[in-house]
Amino acid sequence: MSQPRTRLVLRPEEASIPAGHGLHRLPLIGGAIGILGIVGVAVLGGGQPQQMYAAWLVAFLFFLSLALGSLYFVLIHYAVQAGWGIVVRRLAEIGASTIPLFALLFVPIILGMRSLYPWTVPGAADHDAALRWKAPFLNPGFFLTRAGIYFALWSIMALAWSRASRRQDATGDLAISERLRRFSGPALLLLALTQTFAAFDWIMSMTPDWYSTIFGVYFFSGAFVSAAALLSLVVVLLRGSGLLRDVIGIGHLHDLGKLVFAFSCFWAYIAFSQFFLIWYGNIPEETIWYRARLDGSWKAASAILAVGHFIVPFFFFMGRTMKRRPLALASGAAWVLLMHLLDIHWLVMPTVRKGVAAPSLLEIAALLGVGGVFVATAGWLMRRQPLVPVKDPRLPESLSMSEA
């Protein structure tokens, strides 16, 4: 163990992807995979529109949750004036900056509205008193307006925060940090509210008679733990490819691992709370949602989710060693991401494919499609800026932890 780092400054070129580095090809590779996936969805989806749109929704929600989780990460960083994570904040900003793209990726869901959301079918409310009661909220016009509002607010927040942070790279202006901090509280409130309603609109309303007030928090818990896992994975991969090795250190990996550990527990707490109340109350209109997730092979999927999304990460990330070994941290993080994908699959698919949990080729194609576009955009953003906010006033504090 050497003495504490005394390094306090970082030049932009030390934190950027060097010329000729393989990461420059990320947009190209991501784009190619994305196009391949989208073509695959179009080919495989012919004749089964409902399956196709549902598969797209799973992929859309999975990657959107990573972007939203990253936005939470950035805003919380400013709100609590965190110092430790400045060296990874730019990567979260890049993740959040992909949000405007999701407005475009939402188009197939608008096209497939009638296959996914029973309440959009004309006449659906005729024989359903609950739907008649909910009609002022659950109607296509208001649904689309809300989606527009979500995307507008999320995009404004993501771009405002990441652009200001990049301006600070050039000027080092302290007032930027101060202004972003002041607005981060209200922004978090807006994000939490819009994300809650988005989860109600896009997932919960697939079963429009069913409701769970904790559902928005449930979606947040999965999104945040996955964003922390994605950051851990990306950081280890970047270090592995020779980037930021003396900037992002074991101390930062350790802290990211703690976040993954903590929010796996938080996810389990929220998931169980939702299940527990519905199980105890035992009212058919509530239990029907879990009934669909205990039918056929969905029962096994539910068990894998409980064990894989909670028990495994709980014991894996509990000790100090695993969080401080880059390869172990990255493997654990990849596992958590896989479980988050299962979680989204488990939320969406049982309503359109009763009793059969195994993922279809369509879902894999949709994942490649949305994922390729997501990676291409993130890769393009990574080429355009230093991967660390090099003039952030708290950067020295964060750098000092590189070896802790």
Added chain:
Amino acid sequence: MALLTHDLPPGPDYGLLAEFERVDDLYRACERVREAGYTRWDAHTPFPVHGLDGAMGLKSSLLPWIVLGMGLTGAALGFGLQVWVHSYEYPLVISGKPYFSWPAYVPITFELGVLFGALGAVFGMFAINRLPMHWHPLFNSEQFERSSDDRFFISIESWDPRFDAVATRRLLESLGAREVTTVGAA
């Protein structure tokens, strides 16, 4: 930091106490003292110093294992108690649920796990640090009061196998200590 002990020194002196003004000096001094092979020594700071455990070469603490063991014990006790009461000893039908309804047992299981884990953490820490300890020879030093204010200290005990009243003092002085004093045992 390293364990305080009740052991009394064989000689009239407890050991040497070196006072540092800057945390960086203390950090570097800890590395040198460790490298010199001392084993019975400690660092004293007014606030936690990141990475000092590494500089001192401290082994990882036993405490997490105590907490894990206690937590699992508490959870098992909580779950077992409810199974015993609700499923065997006094079975009652509650809102039409089976006698063995594990979801109903989760909150108590969780709470007892947390309770036992927390108690394990507090009392385990006390036991490992041999607390409560109402007197310690270092309190003989008046400067030592500043270890809870604005100064940083290294103490090396006189019964350390490598301890030598002259050489050890010279080492500490060479590490940038503001002052090195001998602390009596009484």
